[in-house]
Amino acid sequence: MFKLLLFCVFAVAIRAEIAEEDDVLVLKKSNFEEALKAHPNILVEFSGRQADDFINWLKKRTGPAATTLTEASAAEQLIEGSEVVVIGFFKDVESTDAQAFVNAAESIDDVPFAITSSDDVFSKYEVTKDSVVLFKKFDEGRNTFDGEATKENLLTFVKANQLPLVIEFTEQTAPKIFGGEIKSHILMFLPKSSSDFQDKLDQFKKASESFKGKILFIFIDSESEDNQRILEFFGLKKEECPAVRLITLEDEMTKYKPENEEITTDNIKAFCTKFTEGKLKPHLMSQDIPEDWDKNPVKVLVGKNFEEVAFDAKKNVFVEFYAPWCGHCKQLTPIWDKLGEQFKEAEDIVVAKMDSTANEIETVKVHSFPTLKFFPAGDDRKVT
Structure with a gap:
């Protein structure tokens, strides 16, 4: 909250x-x-x-949502001083379209808006009719709105164009990435020090043009220590990069992995096209099954043996889903071990744990650590 x-x-x-x-x-x-x-x-x-x-x-x-521009010099100063700025060019600032623009401006607080009816400003930016133009210091440099001028359409236009085609994940850009309207993100994990960094970035950027407004393209410096937790979340190590993954940030986060991991424009476009057409299967991480997974009172589960153990209709299975770095999980460890010891002789009770940073189950979504779930015996069991 x-x-x-x-x-x-x-x-x-x-x-x-x-x-x-x-x-x-x-x-x-x-x-x-x-x-x-x-x-x-x-x-x-x-x-x-x-x-x-x-x-x-x-x-x-405290004031108008859109600054009024009466001179070209003022418009130029605003554009020069802003990463992104939206200007409404209207011969009549009281028109229906102009009011829709002002209403849109009132709904966005992180992008400056301005409005003008000045012939001087129209001429400076070669605008010949009522228009809404988004000026930016990246990619195309400017985008012109095309469509019916409603508040909703204008908001969609601004949100689709206010971010670069490819945005680097940093502490500063994270709020815009996660707080944006686009909830499907494709991430390229790539070390900035790589000799072919610019080539791969160019390939990635070229592919992004076909999915503007549908998929957000993000690149992550895989060598940065600040980003190692993100690599872990996707089951990646530095030496496995460059790599590409796609994730949806809806109610249930779902990850996808391309079949061909070579970073080319064609491969990325094909991967994203399959995603938009609903033809991709989720990528579920799993470690290999440890040889001694059932040696101790607390059984060790991974993606590859989870269903066999947890969904055994003859067993009551209590599972801790944990993260190795989680402090609360570490505090729970001696208690969980004691619980396993108490029930180690019970043939119908299994106490288990699974590292959810390295293993994923389609039927069980884990959003916080530790998460405890009980799988009662019986064919009609309900997970609690």
């Missing part, structure tokens, strides 16, 4: 009609303006969707 704090000091007593709980004012949309009038300086805690609503409300309250 996201929280937004406005730091301030209470100044005067609020009007009696605003309710209190434990000496804290309870604010709603209906009384928020009233509270601000009574308290110019106020500390407010927002949570969840309220934070997003407040950002949009604050933008409207």
